[in-house]
Amino acid sequence: MPKAISKVKLIFIGVGGGRFVAERQYPPFYTGGFRIHTEKLKIHVDPGPGAVLRMAELGYKAEDTDVLIVSHNHMDHGSDANLIGEAMNAFGLEKLGVYVGSKNTVYEPHCNNIVLPYVANRFKATYFPAPDERLSFTHKGEGIEMKTTPIKHPEPTGWGFVMNIESKKIGYTSDTLYYEGLGARFKGVDVLIANVAKVKPSSWGQHLTVKGDFERLLAESQPKKMVVYHMGEEIIHYGRERLAKELKKAYEVKYDVDIYLPISGDIIEI
Numbered sequence: 388m389p390k391a392i393s394k395v396k397l398i399f400i401g402v403g404g405g406r407f408v409a410e411r412q413y414p415p416f417y418t419g420g421f422r423i424h425t426e427k428l429k430i431h432v433d434p435g436p437g438a439v440l441r442m443a444e445l446g447y448k449a450e451d452t453d454v455l456i457v458s459h460n461h462m463d464h465g466s467d468a469n470l471i472g473e474a475m476n477a478f479g480l481e482k483l484g485v486y487v488g489s490k491n492t493v494y495e496p497h498c499n500n501i502v503l504p505y506v507a508n509r510f511k512a513t514y515f516p517a518p519d520e521r522l523s524f525t526h527k528g529e530g531i532e533m534k535t536t537p538i539k540h541p542e543p544t545g546w547g548f549v550m551n552i553e554s555k556k557i558g559y560t561s562d563t564l565y566y567e568g569l570g571a572r573f574k575g576v577d578v579l580i581a582n583v584a585k586v587k588p589s590s591w592g593q594h595l596t597v598k599g600d601f602e603r604l605l606a607e608s609q610p611k612k613m614v615v616y617h618m619g620e621e622i623i624h625y626g627r628e629r630l631a632k633e634l635k636k637a638y639e640v641k642y643d644v645d646i647y648l649p650i651s652g653d654i655i656e657i
């Protein structure tokens with residue numbers, strides 16, 4: 388009998404991003420990253436401010452994390468990584484977990500790294516893939532394959548990724564400006580979590596925008612599901628529901644895609 392394919396759950400702990408949202412914490416957006424749960428593994432991606440608190444409020448435990456991923460060395464992506472990193476390794480007493488991070492999250496040349504060496508040393512295994520590199524490892528009997536994707540963002544070692552897990556493909560752009568070929572890197576993923584932080588382009592922040600980037604990213608990547616993630620203050624003020632309505636109307640039929648703007652606590656199954 389072939390093994391039944393189990394569902395993969397995406398759990399949004401926080402959905403906001405950028406320094407203003409990270410430092411002002413707008414409910415029900417918050418920050419704190421997202422989790423990927425399979426039958427065997429619990430993965431936390433980009434635990435920004437409030438991750439541990441929101442997890443406690445939502446009924447998740449920081450110590451129930453097997454793999455910690457920090458895509459780049461910015462506070463809105465990793466300020467709670469130290470707490471989760473310690474908790475998931477038997478509160479610092481036993482090397483149990485896996486860390487995957489951009490090089491600068493631990494080895495920033497001017498010591499502005501978001502993850503403390505003390506915490507990085509608590510893991511059973513650590514990986515620091517470069518942008519555009521393949522990484523595969525097995526942890527607790529579950530195989531994970533990742534291909535990191537380059538970002539155009541002020542963190543030279545940072546990346547997004549395409550992850551193959553449980554026969555599912557999850558794409559995450561992380562923070563980036565649009566560049567030629569960005570969408571093609573995520574072609575055909577089951578879900579693309581796109582850090583579309585702003586409505587209109589501006590010189591500030593180096594992020595994807597709704598006007599200008601969203602449609603070309605969608606057209607190039609053709610995911611089954613597109614998640615607008617890492618919503619910045621401009622999007623929050625514009626109105627999540629208003630934006631969701633506009634994006635769904637304009638693109639869902641045209642590109643045969645489900646468009647989704649989550650709030651903190653939302654879960655989707657793929």
Ligand SMILES: [Zn+2]
Nearest residue numbers: 404405463562
């Ligand atoms: Zn960010």
Ligand SMILES: [Zn+2]
Nearest residue numbers: 459461540562
């Ligand atoms: Zn960033």
